[in-house]
Amino acid sequence: MSPDFIAAVLVAVTTAATPLLLAGLGELVTEKAGVLNLGVEGMMLVGAVGGFAAASATGSGLTGVGVAALLGMATAALFAFLTLTLLSNQVATGLALTIFGVGLSSLLGKPYIGMPLDRLPPLNIPGLSDLPLVGPVLFGHDALVYLSLAAVPAVAWFLMRTRPGLILRSVGESPEAAHALGHPVIAIRYAATLFGGAMSGLAGAYLSLAYTPMWAENMSAGRGWIALALVVFATWKPGRLLLGAYLFGLVLILQLHAQGLGLAVPSQWLSMLPYLATIAVLVLISRDATRIRLNAPASIGKVFHPDT
Amino acid sequence: MRLRLEARGAPSAAMAWATPPAAVLATLVAGSVLFAGLGFDPLQSLYSFFIQPLTNAYGIGELAVKGAPLIICAVGLSIGFRANVWNIGAEGQLTMGAICGGGVALALPDAGWWLLPVMVVAGAAGGMAWAAIPAFLRTRFNANEILTSLMLSYVAVLILSYLVHGPWRDPAGFNFPESAMFPDTGMLPVLWEGTRLHAGVLLAVAVVLAGWLLVSRAFLGFQIAVAGMAPAAAGYAGFRGKRLIWLSLLIGGGLAGLAGLGEVAGPIGQLRPTVSPGYGFTAIIVAFLGRLHPLGIVPAGLLVALSYIGGETVQIELGMPVAVAGVFQGMLLFFLLASDVLVRYRVRLTRPGELVA
Numbered sequence: 265m266s267p268d269f270i271a272a273v274l275v276a277v278t279t280a281a282t283p284l285l286l287a288g289l290g291e292l293v294t295e296k297a298g299v300l301n302l303g304v305e306g307m308m309l310v311g312a313v314g315g316f317a318a319a320s321a322t323g324s325g326l327t328g329v330g331v332a333a334l335l336g337m338a339t340a341a342l343f344a345f346l347t348l349t350l351l352s353n354q355v356a357t358g359l360a361l362t363i364f365g366v367g368l369s370s371l372l373g374k375p376y377i378g379m380p381l382d383r384l385p386p387l388n389i390p391g392l393s394d395l396p397l398v399g400p401v402l403f404g405h406d407a408l409v410y411l412s413l414a415a416v417p418a419v420a421w422f423l424m425r426t427r428p429g430l431i432l433r434s435v436g437e438s439p440e441a442a443h444a445l446g447h448p449v450i451a452i453r454y455a456a457t458l459f460g461g462a463m464s465g466l467a468g469a470y471l472s473l474a475y476t477p478m479w480a481e482n483m484s485a486g487r488g489w490i491a492l493a494l495v496v497f498a499t500w501k502p503g504r505l506l507l508g509a510y511l512f513g514l515v516l517i518l519q520l521h522a523q524g525l526g527l528a529v530p531s532q533w534l535s536m537l538p539y540l541a542t543i544a545v546l547v548l549i550s551r552d553a554t555r556i557r558l559n560a561p562a563s564i565g566k567v568f569h570p571d572t
Numbered sequence: 573m574r575l576r577l578e579a580r581g582a583p584s585a586a587m588a589w590a591t592p593p594a595a596v597l598a599t600l601v602a603g604s605v606l607f608a609g610l611g612f613d614p615l616q617s618l619y620s621f622f623i624q625p626l627t628n629a630y631g632i633g634e635l636a637v638k639g640a641p642l643i644i645c646a647v648g649l650s651i652g653f654r655a656n657v658w659n660i661g662a663e664g665q666l667t668m669g670a671i672c673g674g675g676v677a678l679a680l681p682d683a684g685w686w687l688l689p690v691m692v693v694a695g696a697a698g699g700m701a702w703a704a705i706p707a708f709l710r711t712r713f714n715a716n717e718i719l720t721s722l723m724l725s726y727v728a729v730l731i732l733s734y735l736v737h738g739p740w741r742d743p744a745g746f747n748f749p750e751s752a753m754f755p756d757t758g759m760l761p762v763l764w765e766g767t768r769l770h771a772g773v774l775l776a777v778a779v780v781l782a783g784w785l786l787v788s789r790a791f792l793g794f795q796i797a798v799a800g801m802a803p804a805a806a807g808y809a810g811f812r813g814k815r816l817i818w819l820s821l822l823i824g825g826g827l828a829g830l831a832g833l834g835e836v837a838g839p840i841g842q843l844r845p846t847v848s849p850g851y852g853f854t855a856i857i858v859a860f861l862g863r864l865h866p867l868g869i870v871p872a873g874l875l876v877a878l879s880y881i882g883g884e885t886v887q888i889e890l891g892m893p894v895a896v897a898g899v900f901q902g903m904l905l906f907f908l909l910a911s912d913v914l915v916r917y918r919v920r921l922t923r924p925g926e927l928v929a
Contacts, residue, residue, distance in 0.1 A: 351913055360902055360905035364901075530734050543709070543719075547709055550715040
């Protein structure tokens, strides 16, 4: 294997991992506040189509990214209104959000199928980006890649080192105790859910503006669900989520390039890899029930009503 | 003045029955806004969507043809949902049922009358086997069944795609990714000439009756309800939680497999890369809309089936994207979940500062 090949693989892994990392980090914060939003796939798709539409209308990729984040937040707000204000079942509402997002995105995306679009431009750093090998691997990416990487320590610092982060975690562990201390449980959960929506929207934008700059129905192909599984895999720790996302990036790339490497395996078997790998890591990590219990937010998925 | 939610002592039965029709009504209103936003005449669109398909025999037959798999899947899922077992991989179990049942038909093209019963058993067994994987992973390794059953759906669809592109492709099929047609003995007979209404509809009726007996008359149904509403109480009463997880998933998977078999041995007649327009996922909506009760699932299934047919009609008549059906289905579930709050809570107006009991 030539160094050029290895550099190309590393670049590809980064691009495949970025949407998983973005969506996963958002969901991690949401879940830390005790809210389980299974609508990641739907929010990603709405973000992807909205980002694409905005970028092709304005010609500006960054506008697309912003619109995608806002749309992700809007769909998350719908989820939050149902689950936090109207106290609906979080699992069922999350499923509804995914079904709705899939339908809405294909409805809105109809005119954009097959339309070409310029890829989100890389942030060229003069000098560094032109270095051989290291340049493209480390310094040749677009803004969203760096945003996703910067978000990992930022989220970890916020959750573990700041007072608002502590309050957010307390809301996820025991909303009753947090409520008794006077913290606005519902408002905090709204904020955490909206953050998750914005990050899912960004993940969608990355898919339709950078990963494959086009819109196709259902283009997330289960990545939202993989991101949900990665949060469990990471035992709700941002650093481990980074590891998991890049591991899965590698699996996704393996699936794309195995045939190029001369492996005579039908494409369908290779396409199964990410899904089977998801099941495998879930089993590996969940096997240790104590570990999940110690790390999972204690109130996750439960309805909180101050009177009851 | 502000709105306040007050927990009811017991869920309101009246609201439980009133909210699904209210949700349907709200969906119609939101749907006409959506149609208007897309630049179509809302009344004309709603007519094409919900009424026109029912104005001829073919449309009514289609209602039953599309309602049957939704109802069969939803009855199976509702049993799991009652026990808080979230099998959302019915689409994969349905696909596996189609593969196993269809595989039998392809392997035995000269079989006699007994072929169809064997296919039905193979289809249900295939769906059960596929659902047994998440059941095993959940009970043995504590792995979340929501994620594993969903991932297995993608895998099942890929297996079907591999089979019809490869080993099971019809050699005389002009290279289309389709299997050979099933022999006549492997087809569900058409019940109503001039429509596609087939004997699979009778399977749906049988499933609804069996499901109704299970939830209302059987001890197992009671155990499932207790496990869902009060897991701790179920534990103290000695109901074995793992057994209920297994049963919920096996029943859900077996019925989804049956629905898949009904599709390939009914309207389709062969194996193709796509054997279902997402019935397994949409059945989740049907289960909730039917209040997780087999008798409620029947009208819910027919209504959602109508949204599929309506989606096709507005596509042909008005050139609207067929995805509009999915938007309707999602909205329906949103409105239903939103109105559910009225079942468990009372809405009260309070003035600031007023003491509430």
